Amino acid sequence: MIIKAKKSLGQNFLIDKNILRKIIDFAKIDNNSEVLEIGPGSGNLTDFINQKKPKKIHVIEKDENLVQILKNKFKKNINIINEDILNYTGSSIGSDKLIIIGNLPYNISSQVLVKFIINKNNFKFKKLIFMFQKELADRILAKVNSSNYGRFSILANWKFDIKKVIDVNPNSFLPRPKVMSSLLIFIPKENIIKFKDVKNLEHITNIFFNQRRKKIKKPINFLFKSKLGILKKYNLDLNLRPQNLKPETYYSIVKEYENL
Ligand code: SAH
Secondary structure, three states: OOOOOHHOOOOOEEOOOOHHHHHHHHHOOOOOEEEEEEEEOHHHHHEEEEOOOOOEEEEEOOHHHHHHHHHHHHHHOOOEEOOHHOOOHHHHHHHOOOOEEEEEOOOHHHHHHHHHHHHHOOOOOOEEEEEHHHHHHHHHHOOOOOOOOOHHHHHHHHHHHEEEEEEEOOOHHOOOOOOOOOEEEEEEEEOOOOOOOHHHHHHHHHHHHHHOOOOOOHHHHHHHOOHHHHHOOOOOOOOOOHHHOOHHHHHHHHHHHHHH
16 A cells, blocks of 8 residues: 655654564563553554554554555554644553554654653553664763753663664655664653753753753853852862763752752
8 A cells, every 4th residue: 555654744664664664672561561652553564563462552642644555454453543643641541561662753753752761640651662874863862971961861861771772774664764774662761850840951951952962060150159068069160061960960960950
């Protein structure tokens, strides 16, 4: 069947069976798992998920036309939710067996990831397996002192252990995207640093990385005014740049900021 892809919805369908199989193998889905797929499209990946016979499959797809196609293809086997993932709040499907998987629409992939980091509704899940543009994946994986290091690595590492599974060539998709993609797996950490409000982590990293080439003197003064005890406590040199502070240092700064 020929489906006309909508660019506005980031539709690049995965057509490479080897890659589809690899994604499913790395996801380690078994007949005890529950799966939520984000953006199933015409169901290429869903087919492979279905073959592993998990307990339940839920999919969230925004495009009504594709929802019709999915309904015909899968009949009653799966729970098809016609919604925008960014608005989705239904925590009724959350569970500690839930594997969330998605070849994400690239125009919203960072927002989807941040949604599961902030996790406002306390949605339960076991792991995330997401396909990103390689450029964003590199930023998520970046280590301190590297040029790609910034907000995404700090936010994502707060909550998850992250690994790259594979890089995926544009030829594996239809239509072909312009850039390489990477598949990442995110396992929630057992002990995460607790904040009064996770939004403060977003807020603080925004303030530091809005001017990523400038010294940290400005954001520190802006946030802490005259209360600069943190400089000594964390051994901070105001001549450093935002990319020189470890994720853990940012988490400490957030805690100090929350206690001002
Ligand atoms: N998983 C499929 C399709 C990936 S393309 C495959 O690999 O072949 C991305 C899919 O996400 C498209 O089907 C698109 O319609 C859907 N999508 C785009 N924006 C969305 C949103 N906000 N919420 C849910 N689905 C969305």
